Amino acid sequence: MCASDLTKLCEDDRSEKLSLRKANEDNLAAKMKEFGLEPLSKDNCGLANATPGILKGIFPAHKDFGNVSESIRENKPWAVVSGINPSGPLHLGHLALFRENLALQKLGADVFIPVSNDESFLFDKAPSLEKAEEIAFKSVIPSVIAMGFNPAKTHIFVDSDFPSIYTFAIHIAKHFTLNHVKGVFGFTDEVSPAYGFYMGGVQMAHILMPQLPEFGGVRPVVVPVGIDQHPYIQVSRRVARKLNLTPPSELILKFMPSLAGPEHVKMSASYQNTAIYVTDTPDSAVKKIKTAYTGGSPVLKYQQENGGIPEVCSVFGVLQYHLLDADESSSIALRCKEGLQKCKECKEAASEGIAAMLQEHQKAFNEALNNIEDFMIKTPIKSFRFFK
Numbered sequence: 001m002c003a004s005d006l007t008k009l010c011e012d013d014r015s016e017k018l019s020l021r022k023a024n025e026d027n028l029a030a031k032m033k034e035f036g037l038e039p040l041s042k043d044n045c046g047l048a049n050a051t052p053g054i055l056k057g058i059f060p061a062h063k064d065f066g067n068v069s070e071s072i073r074e075n076k077p078w079a080v081v082s083g084i085n086p087s088g089p090l091h092l093g094h095l096a097l098f099r100e101n102l103a104l105q106k107l108g109a110d111v112f113i114p115v116s117n118d119e120s121f122l123f124d125k126a127p128s129l130e131k132a133e134e135i136a137f138k139s140v141i142p143s144v145i146a147m148g149f150n151p152a153k154t155h156i157f158v159d160s161d162f163p164s165i166y167t168f169a170i171h172i173a174k175h176f177t178l179n180h181v182k183g184v185f186g187f188t189d190e191v192s193p194a195y196g197f198y199m200g201g202v203q204m205a206h207i208l209m210p211q212l213p214e215f216g217g218v219r220p221v222v223v224p225v226g227i228d229q230h231p232y233i234q235v236s237r238r239v240a241r242k243l244n245l246t247p248p249s250e251l252i253l254k255f256m257p258s259l260a261g262p263e264h265v266k267m268s269a270s271y272q273n274t275a276i277y278v279t280d281t282p283d284s285a286v287k288k289i290k291t292a293y294t295g296g297s298p299v300l301k302y303q304q305e306n307g308g309i310p311e312v313c314s315v316f317g318v319l320q321y322h323l324l325d326a327d328e329s330s331s332i333a334l335r336c337k338e339g340l341q342k343c344k345e346c347k348e349a350a351s352e353g354i355a356a357m358l359q360e361h362q363k364a365f366n367e368a369l370n371n372i373e374d375f376m377i378k379t380p381i382k383s384f385r386f387f388k
């Protein structure tokens with residue numbers, strides 16, 4: 001390839017990455033405006049010690065987080081709800097979310113983790129309800145516990161194993177028409193009627209149950225979600241008011257960029273090479289990082305002259321979400337933009353850090369397999385009798 005062709009290649013590549021960064025920023029700004037969400041930072045979060053996710057900008061927006069920060073400052077009870085559907089092993093995107101849940105627990109939260117094997121089955125992410133339950137107990141739950149959660153403040157349940165959740169869901173679903181649920185969640189008449197009950201009943205029950213008397217009573221609850229899941233929170237806020245509960249707050253999680261680049265926007269369990277799984281061997285994780293999409297240029301000299309684009313770089317995502325603190329992340333981002341950082345250096349640091357992290361996680365996972373019962377909810381829900 002001649003020099004002018006190479007320059008053109010680099011310019012096109014850079015222009016594509018700049019467009020991607022702008023599209024991501026515009027999409028976030030437009031959805032924040034549409035959903036009435038507020039920006040979140042260490043300066044406005046109301047906490048003397050903001051969580052790592054807030055400091056790094058991984059949680060750039062919120063709804064009503066002030067309720068939660070007030071409870072933290074005044075040492076009053078509050079809770080986090082962070083559900084997961086069991087379809088396979090957790091990946092780094094899940095770990096980033098649960099690491100923030102852990103930071104919130106250290107600030108005082110009771111953390112509720114509904115594991116929705118019914119959702120995995122209904123949405124064809126698992127071949128059967130039983131298989132999804134097996135994945136929950138043999139993979140997902142021990143992986144979460146392995147992160148260091150406190151059993152006294154962590155409340156896990158698997159939907160089909162905890163029938164009380166369906167009884168509470170029936171009371172909630174009574175507040176909707178099927179048309180309403182379809183309008184909010186956008187499914188067609190071709191799907192099972194169970195979709196409507198799951199979305200308009202079970203999901204709402206997950207979000208509202210920490211406020212039932214059995215689990216601590218009325219109090220602020222925050223749900224960390226991707227921005228596309230905002231409708232769940234919006235609807236749950238409406239139901240909460242009807243049941244005289246506190247409308248849940250919301251923390252918006254910016255997804256980790258996919259290792260495979262912008263065609264797969266976020267790390268996803270559906271595409272093996274977009275993500276690093278907790279079950280990957282360190283060697284296989286290192287291989288994925290070596291070929292991961294970056295915000296750099298195909299030609300090093302061009303990158304040194306023009307800088308890279310860390311905001312769309314999956315390797316920077318691995319470093320920022322998992323291995324660096326907020327100051328270190330900012331420093332690498334700045335060096336990248338100024339053309340001082342090489343992608344090779346980032347890939348080496350990410351490979352070394354993730355290999356060590358996986359080894360540590362896999363060891364903790366084996367210990368967690370013996371402690372699952374300490375984390376499972378055993379209290380049935382009976383207080384629904386008091387709801388109209």
Ligand code: SF4
Pocket residue numbers: 294295296308309310313314315316332333336337341342343344346347
């Ligand atoms: Fe990403 Fe690092 Fe390359 Fe910048 S230098 S684009 S942060 S891998």
